[in-house]
Amino acid sequence: MADFRKDFIAFCVEQNVLKFGQFVTKSGRTTPYFFNAGLFNTGAALGRLAQFYANAILASGVEFDMLFGPAYKGIVLAAGAAIALAREGHDVPFAFDRKEAKDHGEGGKLVGARLAGRVLIVDDVLTAGTAVRESFDIIEGHGAIVAGVVISLDRMERGEGDLSAVREIEKRHGIPVISIANLDDLMSWLKDRTEFRQNLNAIREYRQLYGVAHHA
Numbered sequence: 001m002a003d004f005r006k007d008f009i010a011f012c013v014e015q016n017v018l019k020f021g022q023f024v025t026k027s028g029r030t031t032p033y034f035f036n037a038g039l040f041n042t043g044a045a046l047g048r049l050a051q052f053y054a055n056a057i058l059a060s061g062v063e064f065d066m067l068f069g070p071a072y073k074g075i076v077l078a079a080g081a082a083i084a085l086a087r088e089g090h091d092v093p094f095a096f097d098r099k100e101a102k103d104h105g106e107g108g109k110l111v112g113a114r115l116a117g118r119v120l121i122v123d124d125v126l127t128a129g130t131a132v133r134e135s136f137d138i139i140e141g142h143g144a145i146v147a148g149v150v151i152s153l154d155r156m157e158r159g160e161g162d163l164s165a166v167r168e169i170e171k172r173h174g175i176p177v178i179s180i181a182n183l184d185d186l187m188s189w190l191k192d193r194t195e196f197r198q199n200l201n202a203i204r205e206y207r208q209l210y211g212v213a214h215h216a
Contacts (some may be wrong), residue, residue, distance in 0.1 A: 004055040005181045009189040011052070012153075015045055018186075020199040029210060032202035033186070035153050037073060037124035049152070050080030052180045053122065054088055057081065057150055060178040064147040065117030067094040068139060070131045078122040081150075097138055115139055118147035126151055126165040126177065136173065148175045154182035157210050164212045183207065 012018035016039060023034040040049045057064075067085075069078025075096040082094040093113030100109075119139045123131060132149055139146050149169065154177070159165045166177045183203075190200040 004052060004059070005185045006189055008052045008152075008181045009186055011048060015039060018153075020196070020202075032199060032206050035125065035155075037077075037152055046076065046080055047084075050077075050084040051087075053077065053081040053150060053152075054084035054090075056178055056180040057085065057120065058088060058090070060148075060150075060176065062120065062148045062176055062178060063118060064092070064120040066092050066113055066115070066119055068115065068119045068121050068135060069094065069096040070121065070123055070135045071097050071099050074121070074123045074131070074135075077124060077152075081122050097135075110138070110142075115142035115144040117144060119144045120147045121149045123149065124152050125155070126169065132169055146173065146175055148178060150178040150180075152180050153186075154179035156183040156207075156212050158212055162212070167212065183211065 009018070012035065017036055019034045019036075020032060021034070023031050025031050037049075040046050067078045067082050069075045078094045078096055082092060085092060095110055095112035095115055098109050098111065115138070121132060121135050121139075126132065126149070136146055151166075154164070154166050156164055156166075159168055161168070163171065166179070169175070170177050187200060187203060187207075190196040190203070
């Protein structure tokens, strides 16, 4: 596991963004862990999160010309990632959308740079993939190309079929989905900490029920 992945899991636990217990997901599944990127809610936490996004993007080797953040969480994440990438010597434009079109001022649904070239979508997690499909429509509608999607945590969990939401998007659109960390990384981190043994066992059981095979 790359060091930044391990550091990211520790950071999420420390910030209470990653919690262990019993939680019910939108799909009605009872999960032994819960991830809420909305709890990265201070300047320092957001700055560090943005750096993790930059690390994952650069480590992936994906080629892109700009970033796009789907409303709402993706707006802050794309802006933060753009700042962190600039610090690493990769100054790229970014844009985001509004939920509703603005009928005054500059108007329209898009804010920021013009969508052009290879666009990398920045979001928090992928569940049903609906937000990503909407982003595809916006990006391709402006004549640009989707270069990939970057998310914070890949739960490696089956959707309605045998594939995870991440794999479904990769297969359907022929693009990479990059994650800062995934369920393998989380379980590897827990394995080294005896105080989390019970949580690790619960996640193992949950994975047997709803998980997908290890990512290649």
